Amino acid sequence: xIDYPRASRSTSRSxxxxxxxxxxxxxxxxxxLKAQGFIRCEWLTASHLGENQFQVTLCVSDEFAGxxxxxxxxxxxxxxxxxxxxxVVQFHEREMHQMLGLNFVNSRxxxxxxxxxxxxYPLRRDFALSExxxxxxxxxxxxxxxxxxxxALAPGVRQEWL
Amino acid sequence: MSGPHESIALHPQSxxxxxxxxxxxxxxxxxxxxxxxxxxxxxxxSNARRPAMKNVLDSFEIDFSHCMWCGICIDVxxxxxxxxxxxxxxxxxxxxxxxxxxxxxxxxxxxxxxxxGTGAPQIDEPPSGRRKK
Numbered sequence: 001x002i003d004y005p006r007a008s009r010s011t012s013r014s015x016x017x018x019x020x021x022x023x024x025x026x027x028x029x030x031x032x033l034k035a036q037g038f039i040r041c042e043w044l045t046a047s048h049l050g051e052n053q054f055q056v057t058l059c060v061s062d063e064f065a066g067x068x069x070x071x072x073x074x075x076x077x078x079x080x081x082x083x084x085x086x087x088v089v090q091f092h093e094r095e096m097h098q099m100l101g102l103n104f105v106n107s108r109x110x111x112x113x114x115x116x117x118x119x120x121y122p123l124r125r126d127f128a129l130s131e132x133x134x135x136x137x138x139x140x141x142x143x144x145x146x147x148x149x150x151x152a153l154a155p156g157v158r159q160e161w162l
Numbered sequence: 163m164s165g166p167h168e169s170i171a172l173h174p175q176s177x178x179x180x181x182x183x184x185x186x187x188x189x190x191x192x193x194x195x196x197x198x199x200x201x202x203x204x205x206x207x208s209n210a211r212r213p214a215m216k217n218v219l220d221s222f223e224i225d226f227s228h229c230m231w232c233g234i235c236i237d238v239x240x241x242x243x244x245x246x247x248x249x250x251x252x253x254x255x256x257x258x259x260x261x262x263x264x265x266x267x268x269x270x271x272x273x274x275x276x277x278x279g280t281g282a283p284q285i286d287e288p289p290s291g292r293r294k295k
Contacts, residue, residue: 132190139185143196143217155188 002036002069004029016059016068023075030058030071030082037062038069041086046096048124052077054102060086078103099123128161167246169262170229170236171270171282172222176243176289179217183235183244191228192235195220224267226251227260236277242290245274245282 001012006028009020021029042059049055054075061068073079081104083090093104094113101121104110120127137154153159179196196217204214236244247270254260274282283290 135190138190138193139181139187141181141184141194141196143179143181143194144198144215152185154190155186156190 002038002067004032004071016070018070018072020072023073023079026056026071026073027080027082027085030060030085033060033069033071034085038067039063040065041088042068044082044086044089044092044096046100046102048100049074050125054100056096056102058082058089075102077101078105080105081107083108128158129156132157133161167231167233167248169226169247169249169251169270170224170267171245171247171249171274172224172264172267173243173245173271173274173283173285173289174219174222174264174268176241176283177219177222178241178243179219180240182238182240186234186238188232188234189228189230191225193221193223193225195222219264222264222267223261225261227257242276242283245271245276247271247274247282249273 001010001017003010003017004019004021006025007019007021011018019029038060040061040063042061042065044056044058046054046056054077056073056075056079058071059068060071079102081089081093083093083104083106090107090109091113093107094109094111096102097104097107097110098112098114099121100123122129132154137157139152139154179194181194184192184194196219198215198217200213201216204216233246236246249270249272252259268285271282271284276282
């Protein structure tokens, strides 16, 4: 099991080694991983935790994609770009910048990844999905019209959107 | 989950139109139409206030252009009406071609498996789950 010396926590799971690292070590960790032979960047993604907090996840693997490592960092709105280490992440960083509003410091290209017309950041938890409010939820159908079911809220729709 | 799961099969006799799969689907890709009618096979009780009713499935559609293969519909079905199937999903140039009605979901049954790896009930077989009739 590979273990980054500055990782705050690490665990070995069936398919990959997971490393939790501090945001200030993000670029250092990526550089270290590449030096250890993890030359393939599988993907880079982020999830919104609420407010301006995000969890950024980088997945890299060795030359033959046999061993994988996931590096995870919780960040407050911005993180350093690892474009110089793994150039392939540039598109993923542009995607996250457009979809989540996450800033990548020292990014060489922060132009929108997609030519889509929307306002705001659709992958944030507080983004109201207009598709879910204008379409009728199929689960509203009740074959047993005589029964009194508890009104169910459609999955993916928040009460405040209605 | 066991074996390949290229598509989803429906055993319509097992479906009670309980709507659980429709309501749990995160992608809203299942549409069910059903109606309720008196059940002629239900036991007759002299003190019954109203006739026993049963749901009759009119249509069941899965829109595979929205489906993300999460399998929640299969997991929540209490009557084993939905199964993973190894039947490959046929590509289509039309969106309508990915909306599978009952007739096409039945065609996936021969390669369908239950969660324990055994074969799913076929179209000429009675319900095997908790649905009694």
